[in-house]
């Protein structure tokens with residue numbers, strides 16, 4: 001794996017005859033987790049799609065650059081809001097999908113280890129239709145973690161999970177993706193404060209940084225400093241929504 005680069009997204013995106021965001025300047029720190037929050041429809045997933053070089057449905061006047069000057073193509077792992085599992089493949093087949101699409105041998109031991117870590121060993125032979133929404137999200141997470149990419153973009157990866165599984169999967173992702181450049185889109189201020197080395201809030205008025213506690217992620221949710229930061233960020237998100 002190459003050293004995880006910093007990423008910078010700068011520019012203006014026009015969508016349906018209006019600026020979705022104007023003069024954005026998002027800097028994503030190398031080898032750390034950056035969390036992005038903001039009201040629905042403000043353009044968070046669109047930023048992920050820009051970094052991935054995917055169609056956004058709008059016109060982007062700007063740049064997406066990596067600090068090492070290399071192209072980002074082929075270096076980004078991505079977990080979309082929809083689980084995008086192939087319905088005819090079982091859990092194993094979905095987790096190992098990337099390698100089989102590239103025509104390289106699938107590391108079956110790694111597939112099984114990740115399936116075990118997301119708690120789905122007993123379901124490894126099932127197809128997605130036999131799984132709950134939260135289980136499918138865990139398969140998609142395992143598939144993303146299977147890809148050994150220096151940059152990982154996660155779009156609300158834990159939203160369908162019950163509280164206990166969510167906390168477990170947050171810790172798993174933080175562990176497996178330690179040292180990668182991660183951009184996590186989330187609606188959950190508690191999650192952002194727990195996981196983020198950096199937190200940004202995107203609104204129609206622009207992007208602003210949000211302070212995080214001094215302790216390193218994954219932060220202790222029992223710590224007064226964590227709880228205060230989570231409450232403050234929630235209050236801020238409620239205030240900007242009105």
Ligand SMILES: Nc1ncnc2c1ncn2[C@@H]1O[C@H](COP(=O)(O)OP(=O)(O)OP(=O)(O)O)[C@@H](O)[C@H]1O
Pocket residue numbers: 015020038039040041042043044045046047055056057058
């Ligand atoms: N392919 C597309 N074509 C046209 N408009 C689109 C397309 N994709 C997204 N949009 C519009 O772009 C805007 C931003 O969408 P985006 O999904 O980036 O928002 P978001 O902040 O991620 O929202 P949410 O939190 O609800 O996921 C929305 O108004 C959406 O309707």
